[in-house]
């Protein structure tokens with residue numbers, strides 16, 4: 001082994017420039033592979049983080065505008081969701097798949113006053129299921145409960161960021177529970193405070209939807225209907241369910257049953273499915289791209305090894321004449337090829353990982369404003385240990401492949417021909 | 423018999439077939455010191471390469487130490503070359519990026535010897551040939567005679583049954599040629615190495631005990647030369 005390494009080192013030492021140039025091609029290939037995979041991971045992590053804000057097996061339904069005339073109405077009619085639509089969703093028609101049904105409506109802005117301090121905010125009228133739908137975490141107190149709904153209580157769940165503006169110095173969130181907040185001439189009771197993320201979305205307060213309908217005097221207005229579901233495993237199942245659901249709601253609003261724009265259905269489950277499909281395609285594409293770049297490097301190494309074999313024909317002939325077996329000769333070339341590939345590959349991998357860290361510290365920290373929400377485009381754009389191991393395997397295979405044809409050529413050298421060469 | 427050739431034929435076919443060896447019959451005993459002479463192109467090197475298992479033959483049989491050398495795989499051929507045969511070339515064929523001692527070691531490497539043992543043995547051979555102080559020099563720092571002595575050391579280090587030399591003095595001046603031939607003679611006398619030398623210098627042939635003449639691809643006359651009086655130029659010189 002030591003002797004083999006000495007032989008390789010000797011050969012590389014004699015061809016420094018040539019080795020460095022081809023080595024660069026390999027290093028570049030691996031560098032690109034790592035950086036591409038890192039960037040891809042960053043994108044996917046950002047996607048996933050975005051998706052994690054919501055429960056995944058849920059649908060959200062919004063009112064839309066009709067696209068077909070139906071039942072004596074022209075196309076282009078605005079469809080407003082109402083309490084009846086909630087009932088339809090809860091009905092036996094869909095109970096096989098639908099679990100918990102809820103709805104929301106927005107209203108505002110209002111100025112909340114407490115402790116003589118005030119903040120301006122929007123209210124979200126919602127059902128108790130909102131807590132699970134949007135993965136709301138309470139710091140203290142409770143969320144809207146069925147009793148709030150039933151009795152149309154003036155209960156209020158404050159956001160932490162607004163709560164902190166209403167706090168007296170030295171007091172904690174807990175002290176707000178049970179206090180009354182006034183706005184619009186009404187007095188509401190704080191029942192809970194929920195956690196808000198600094199980078200996250202616009203901040204709002206939650207109240208029971210029936211209470212908000214009364215307050216705004218819009219007893220039959222519903223902004224969105226949302227529900228969790230089960231038993232819809234495939235995209236096909238989901239599409240069928242959505243079509244059935246759409247037909248039922250459309251019928252209630254006297255729109256054509258197959259009108260696609262009368263209501264909008266946002267299915268987070270199929271959306272995730274598509275996103276996962278997308279990310280796996282992206283990941284594969286990145287590997288293919290990286291490997292193509294790497295193949296350039298391999299061809300380079302293969303070429304340099306071919307030149308080496310040609311130059312060393314006579315030497316190999318001598319070695320054979322004094323007893324080297326074909327395998328001994330092949331070993332020389334293969335080991336040299338794998339060494340060059342692996343060494344420069346690791347250099348490339350190291351530099352690629354450094355580049356990923358730089359990405360992490362720069363674009364990985366920044367976020368863009370998108371419809372009022374700040375979104376991070378890159379989250380932790382680095383590669384893991386699994387990739388490092390994968391790359392090692394790829395490098396050894398690549399080096400072997402690169403050396404294979406030159407090595408076989410070297411092994412086939414007939415000593416007598418080699419020795420006759422001048 | 424160490425070497426037995428029966429009706430060996432060899433034809434080169436590079437577009438036009440060239441029948442070089444046309445039925446060679448030859449026997450060489452253990453410990454003989456033989457030279458092969460003949461005109462240029464008569465097939466001397468071809469014959470020696472077949473003896474050294476560097477080349478194959480088309481017809482006949484070649485027995486080496488009781489083994490039939492025919493249709494060997496490259497691996498087997500390499501093994502026999504390594505174990506039984508030492509080869510010395512006219513143009514030395516040293517590996518020029520290896521030092522003298524590294525060159526001499528190489529056959530032992532292919533026998534699987536460790537680094538230390540190889541080095542020890544190689545140094546002993548170099549010392550024996552008066553080359554100890556040149557051990558760490560590269561071939562291009564050595565004279566022709568020194569190079570040929572290194573090559574002979576390399577050929578002998580595995581203790582081969584036969585030493586084959588194709589015009590070993592071809593690239594040397596007459597004084598150095600005498601030195602090299604004396605060295606071969608000495609090896610034959612004291613170590614009992616079987617030596618076959620191809621040459622077209624009668625002075626070189628005169629150093630050997632038996633001169634085999636090859637003509638038109640077959641063995642012509644064989645001269646016994648125990649008295650070493652075959653050279654027209656005298657017994658102890660090699661005319662160039």
Ligand SMILES: Nc1ncnc2c1ncn2[C@@H]1O[C@H](COP(=O)(O)OP(=O)(O)OP(=O)(O)O)[C@@H](O)[C@H]1O
Nearest residue numbers: 434435436440442461462463464465466467468469
């Ligand atoms: N590889 C080869 N392919 C084709 N012809 C060859 C080959 N090697 C030798 N020959 C031819 O075979 C004949 C015998 O060659 P060989 O080398 O055996 O002669 P030789 O007796 O050693 O001559 P010299 O004294 O010049 O070295 C020559 O005519 C030569 O041209």
Ligand SMILES: [Mg+2]
Nearest residue numbers: 466467468588
């Ligand atoms: Mg010749």
